Amino acid sequence: MLIKTAKPLPASEITDPLFFYNRRRMLKGMLATAALASGVAPVAALAAEPRWQGLPAGALSDKTLTPTPAALVKNYTNYYEFTLNKEDATQLAQALPTDPWSLEIAGEVEKPGVYPLEDLLKRQTMEERIYRFRCVEGWAMVVPWVGFPLGNLLKTVQPLSTARFVSFTTILRPEVMPGQRTKSLLDWPYVEALRIDEAMHPLTILAVGMYGDVLPKQNGAPLRLVVPWKYGFKSIKAIIKIELLRNAPVTTWNLSAPNEYGFYANVNPTVQHPRWSQSSERLLGDKLFTPRRATEMYNGYGEQVAALYSGMDLRRFY
Amino acid sequence: MRTQAADKYWWLIFGCGLLPLLALFADIAADNLGGNPIQAIHIRLGDWTLRFLCLTLAVTPLQTVSRWRGMSGYRQLLGLYTWFYATLHVLAYVVADQGLQWRAIVVDIYQSPYIWFGVLAYMIVLALGLTTSNWAKRRLGKNWKKLHRLIYPAGIAAVIHYFWQLKGNLAMPVFYAIVIVALLGFRLLVWFKNRHLNRLLIPLGRKTGSG
Numbered sequence: 001m002l003i004k005t006a007k008p009l010p011a012s013e014i015t016d017p018l019f020f021y022n023r024r025r026m027l028k029g030m031l032a033t034a035a036l037a038s039g040v041a042p043v044a045a046l047a048a049e050p051r052w053q054g055l056p057a058g059a060l061s062d063k064t065l066t067p068t069p070a071a072l073v074k075n076y077t078n079y080y081e082f083t084l085n086k087e088d089a090t091q092l093a094q095a096l097p098t099d100p101w102s103l104e105i106a107g108e109v110e111k112p113g114v115y116p117l118e119d120l121l122k123r124q125t126m127e128e129r130i131y132r133f134r135c136v137e138g139w140a141m142v143v144p145w146v147g148f149p150l151g152n153l154l155k156t157v158q159p160l161s162t163a164r165f166v167s168f169t170t171i172l173r174p175e176v177m178p179g180q181r182t183k184s185l186l187d188w189p190y191v192e193a194l195r196i197d198e199a200m201h202p203l204t205i206l207a208v209g210m211y212g213d214v215l216p217k218q219n220g221a222p223l224r225l226v227v228p229w230k231y232g233f234k235s236i237k238a239i240i241k242i243e244l245l246r247n248a249p250v251t252t253w254n255l256s257a258p259n260e261y262g263f264y265a266n267v268n269p270t271v272q273h274p275r276w277s278q279s280s281e282r283l284l285g286d287k288l289f290t291p292r293r294a295t296e297m298y299n300g301y302g303e304q305v306a307a308l309y310s311g312m313d314l315r316r317f318y
Numbered sequence: 319m320r321t322q323a324a325d326k327y328w329w330l331i332f333g334c335g336l337l338p339l340l341a342l343f344a345d346i347a348a349d350n351l352g353g354n355p356i357q358a359i360h361i362r363l364g365d366w367t368l369r370f371l372c373l374t375l376a377v378t379p380l381q382t383v384s385r386w387r388g389m390s391g392y393r394q395l396l397g398l399y400t401w402f403y404a405t406l407h408v409l410a411y412v413v414a415d416q417g418l419q420w421r422a423i424v425v426d427i428y429q430s431p432y433i434w435f436g437v438l439a440y441m442i443v444l445a446l447g448l449t450t451s452n453w454a455k456r457r458l459g460k461n462w463k464k465l466h467r468l469i470y471p472a473g474i475a476a477v478i479h480y481f482w483q484l485k486g487n488l489a490m491p492v493f494y495a496i497v498i499v500a501l502l503g504f505r506l507l508v509w510f511k512n513r514h515l516n517r518l519l520i521p522l523g524r525k526t527g528s529g
């Protein structure tokens with residue numbers, strides 16, 4: 001899958017994502033790419049044409065970043081609804097039906113309702129956003145998402161002035177999501193939330209695709225949140241409900257281990273996880289003997305987002 | 319003691335002990351380590367360290383139960399393999415993962431309590447590895463046995479090291495915790511019987527129930 005873009009990116013930075021991944025398995029041309037994709041992600045391979053090839057990069061897309069090889073991003077996901085194993089989620093997630101899909105918008109808004117996803121998407125302008133993605137476990141990647149600002153969607157449903165928080169809920173389908181059959185680790189469905197100013201921030205997007213194509217199921221199809229300055233677990237997958245609230249809701253990881261996973265979960269190399277350091281990260285795709293990368297404050301988005309937290313004690317509000 | 323046990327089984331165990339390393343090299347060569355190969359190498363070596371540690375601990379109970387004599391040579395070999403894989407595990411962390419960035423390594427260890435227990439386990443395994451020779455055994459006399467009983471605290475530290483880095487899947491660390499507690503429990507039981515009932519569980523001669 002070549003990402004052919006009209007963006008002003010140096011050619012060296014838009015290398016075919018699969019090429020870097022594994023030269024030896026990489027045969028020649030697109031046919032081989034399709035064959036590889038079929039071995040890796042059977043259902044995704046059926047989607048013939050990349051959906052958003054050549055989509056212009058949004059102004060907030062970081063053009064200096066080199067995307068992680070797509071095959072890595074598609075085979076390394078924490079999707080505990082399916083499995084605790086990052087690589088097994090690729091297969092298992094294919095069981096989730098994502099079409100048709102509807103999104104409920106509820107709570108403190110003028111126009112609550114259950115909307116077919118296509119109708120909502122029709123009114124949005126898609127952009128490519130190349131963002132860093134940093135998992136709380138200490139690994140990172142760079143993903144060219146396709147999506148639109150969450151704020152643009154929220155504006156169409158007209159939040160009330162009483163709305164101070166936005167919560168998101170993942171679909172609950174224990175028949176196809178084996179992880180949801182037990183609540184021993186997490187309470188399902190998965191819920192995440194943002195403060196309203198975080199939700200309206202232009203960097204916060206809802207993604208429907210990546211690498212110029214439809215979002216693979218294991219990466220959160222058909223609709224996921226992406227908040228690039230927060231640890232990955234905030235960027236909830238397979239969203240069926242968005243609710244605007246007066247008070248902060250209980251979020252899943254925070255409920256499960258409040259001293260380890262705070263509500264904010266802003267990437268912060270100076271505040272360690274109670275059991276491990278957050279000072280560095282392993283960038284997926286790195287070669288052996290490459291040192292870990294020093295983690296940046298707010299994952300490198302401090303210039304845009306630090307003001308949201310001015311005056312807050314970040315050790316307390318982790 | 320090695321001479322006594324350097325028989326065909328010793329060579330068999332010696333050969334088998336190298337298989338995990340060969341398999342790892344094969345997987346590196348075939349690029350078969352998934353999306354985060356550096357971590358995969360490191361984790362694989364940590365897992366094998368713990369497995370060899372458990373096997374080392376299992377020798378004495380096995381000897382007690384099976385009434386086989388002279389298994390201490392195998393125990394020494396398995397202990398040395400524990401040391402070997404632990405060293406590779408540490409090297410993978412220091413060299414392959416951290417790229418010898420000493421300042422980053424110090425920060426990472428300082429801020430990661432789970433690594434403290436890995437370091438503790440490694441220091442013990444290192445001390446036991448360095449004093450494995452007959453020469454050291456003679457020099458240390460009675461203290462040698464005391465020192466080498468630290469293998470149990472090493473096992474416990476290793477399990478804590480495993481537990482504490484956990485991001486979800488409890489199954490494996492729980493499994494190893496059970497194995498180590500069971501092996502330690504067996505030794506305690508034998509010790510209790512020997513001491514308080516003043517007779518051996520199974521009459522095996524002086525070597526049983528110690529070291």
Ligand code: HEM
Nearest residue numbers: 357361364365367368404408411436437439440443476480
């Ligand atoms: C005898 C000593 C040791 C044993 C038995 C041991 C064993 C293990 C085991 C079983 C794991 C988990 C593998 C898994 O997730 O399946 C692990 C992970 C780890 N060990 Fe050790 N270890 C030892 C010493 C050390 C030392 C001395 C260090 C560092 C200086 C260290 C650093 C780590 C790190 C950083 C991980 C986490 C890997 C990751 O998830 O990225 N270990 N170790």
